[in-house]
Amino acid sequence: MTETVWTDAFLDKKRTECDPEADEAVRSLTEREVTLANELMTRLIVNEQPVPEELPPSLRRFFVDTDTLPPWAQMPLILEGQRFFNRCAPQMLLALFCASLPSCYAASKGVQVLYRTGKMGRERVTWARQRLFTSPRSGRSGGLLSILARGLLERFMGSRSSAGSGLPTNLYRRILETAQMVVDVMAPDEGPGNPAGLEPGGRGIRTAQKVRLMHAVVRRLFAQEGRWNSALGQPINQEDMVATMLAFSVVTLRALPKLGCDTSPRERQAYYHSWRVVGHIMGIQGELLPERYEDGEHLYDRIAQRQFLWSPEGAEMTGALLALLDHVTPGNLFDDLGEVLIHHLLGDATADAAGVPRKHDLMSTLLMGPLIGLGWVTDKTNDRNLFTAELSELLGRKLMEGIVWAGRGRNRLPFRLPDQLRETWGLHGWEKAPEPEDQKATA
Structure with missing residues (x-):
C-alpha cells in the first residue's frame, strides 16, 4: 500500500460512503422491530445461540451473510494477537481509556455522532466539565509532606469513594459497551464451547455484527430527522469507521511502550491484523484496511492530520470520560491522573484537540513521574521500565475492578x-457484581 493512496481527494470521497449492506438490512424495519432486534441481538451475543427465528428476515440474512472471516484472515495470527492482548491486558485497558477513546474525541467531525447519540444530561455533563478545572485539594492545610502523605493514602487506600451521583449515565454505558466489545473480540480460546472471540461461533463476531447494525440504525434515524450537517460527510462514514478501528489498534500499540509493555514487530502485526479482521466484519472497505501495521500507522496519521481539531462536543465527551475514570476507580486512584496520562500517551497536540486540560498538580506529577520518564526511581532503563509496567498494571487493574463491579444499570447485563482474562487480572467473585443504586434508573 503506497502513501499516495491516502490523498485528501480519496479520503474526502470516503466521507460520503457508508455501509450499503447494513443500511439495506435496517431500511425497512419499523421502530418496534428495531427495539425487538436490539433485545434479540443482546441475547444472541450473551447466550451464543443460533440466530433467533424471531429476528426480522432482513436481519437474519445479514447475520448469516456477514459472520464469516475474510479470505485473507490468518487465524494463527489472530490467536497470537489475542494472546498478546491477554499478556498486556491491564495496560491495554488503560490505553483504551486514556489513548484510544480520547483520540476519537479529537476528531471534530467524527465526534458529532458520538456526541448526539450519547444523549447526555446537560446538567450532569456541565458538572463533569467543571471538575476538570477545579482542584479537589484547594483549601487543605498542612505542610508539604503532610499533603503528599495524605494524597498518597487517598489514592491507593481509597479514603473516600469517587463513586457517586452526577455521572452522565448513557455515555457511561456507551463507553463500557466499547470496552466490552474490545474484550469480546480479543477473548482467548478457552476450550470446547468457548471459542476465541474471532473463531467461528465466537462472541466477538456477534458483537461486531451488532455494532455494525446499530451504526446503520443511527444513520437511518439521522436521515429521518433531516438535521444532519452534510458538511460533516455522512454519519458514521468509511473514514470515521476506519479511524475508530485504528484508534483501537494503532493508538493502543503506540501507547503500550509508554506504559511499560514492550512489543515486538510480530506482536504488533498480530494485534493489528486482528483488528483489521474486526474492521472487515464491521463493514469497512478493503481499500481502507492496509495489510501492514506500518501502513495502518500512516493512514491513522493522515486522518489525524485532516480531522483532529478542538470542538466543544469533543471536549464535553472528554470531560465525561474523565469523570467516568474517577467514578469507576476505587478510592481516588485516578483523580486528576487521567489528564496527565492522556497527554503523556497521545502527546499535547492530540490531547489538546480532545479538550484535555494540562494538569500541573503536584501529586499527579509525582505519581506519574515514572510513566513520563523523569527517572526518579532508578537510573537503569530496564528497572525503570519494570516499575512503569507495575504502576501501569496497578492503574489498569483498579480500572477493571471498577468496571466489573459497577454494572451498567437496570436491564443491563454485567460486564x-x-x-x-479474569485469572490474569486476579479478579474473583465478579459474576455477582452488584448494581449500584445510582445507576439503576434507565436514562
Missing part, C-alpha cells in the same frame, strides 16, 4: 470477562 462479561472470560475466565482466562
Whole structure:
C-alpha cells in the first residue's frame, strides 16, 4: 500500500460512503422491530445461540451473510494477537481509556455522532466539565509532606469513594459497551464451547455484527430527522469507521511502550491484523484496511492530520470520560491522573484537540513521574521500565475492578470477562457484581 493512496481527494470521497449492506438490512424495519432486534441481538451475543427465528428476515440474512472471516484472515495470527492482548491486558485497558477513546474525541467531525447519540444530561455533563478545572485539594492545610502523605493514602487506600451521583449515565454505558466489545473480540480460546472471540461461533463476531447494525440504525434515524450537517460527510462514514478501528489498534500499540509493555514487530502485526479482521466484519472497505501495521500507522496519521481539531462536543465527551475514570476507580486512584496520562500517551497536540486540560498538580506529577520518564526511581532503563509496567498494571487493574463491579444499570447485563482474562487480572467473585443504586434508573 503506497502513501499516495491516502490523498485528501480519496479520503474526502470516503466521507460520503457508508455501509450499503447494513443500511439495506435496517431500511425497512419499523421502530418496534428495531427495539425487538436490539433485545434479540443482546441475547444472541450473551447466550451464543443460533440466530433467533424471531429476528426480522432482513436481519437474519445479514447475520448469516456477514459472520464469516475474510479470505485473507490468518487465524494463527489472530490467536497470537489475542494472546498478546491477554499478556498486556491491564495496560491495554488503560490505553483504551486514556489513548484510544480520547483520540476519537479529537476528531471534530467524527465526534458529532458520538456526541448526539450519547444523549447526555446537560446538567450532569456541565458538572463533569467543571471538575476538570477545579482542584479537589484547594483549601487543605498542612505542610508539604503532610499533603503528599495524605494524597498518597487517598489514592491507593481509597479514603473516600469517587463513586457517586452526577455521572452522565448513557455515555457511561456507551463507553463500557466499547470496552466490552474490545474484550469480546480479543477473548482467548478457552476450550470446547468457548471459542476465541474471532473463531467461528465466537462472541466477538456477534458483537461486531451488532455494532455494525446499530451504526446503520443511527444513520437511518439521522436521515429521518433531516438535521444532519452534510458538511460533516455522512454519519458514521468509511473514514470515521476506519479511524475508530485504528484508534483501537494503532493508538493502543503506540501507547503500550509508554506504559511499560514492550512489543515486538510480530506482536504488533498480530494485534493489528486482528483488528483489521474486526474492521472487515464491521463493514469497512478493503481499500481502507492496509495489510501492514506500518501502513495502518500512516493512514491513522493522515486522518489525524485532516480531522483532529478542538470542538466543544469533543471536549464535553472528554470531560465525561474523565469523570467516568474517577467514578469507576476505587478510592481516588485516578483523580486528576487521567489528564496527565492522556497527554503523556497521545502527546499535547492530540490531547489538546480532545479538550484535555494540562494538569500541573503536584501529586499527579509525582505519581506519574515514572510513566513520563523523569527517572526518579532508578537510573537503569530496564528497572525503570519494570516499575512503569507495575504502576501501569496497578492503574489498569483498579480500572477493571471498577468496571466489573459497577454494572451498567437496570436491564443491563454485567460486564462479561472470560475466565482466562479474569485469572490474569486476579479478579474473583465478579459474576455477582452488584448494581449500584445510582445507576439503576434507565436514562
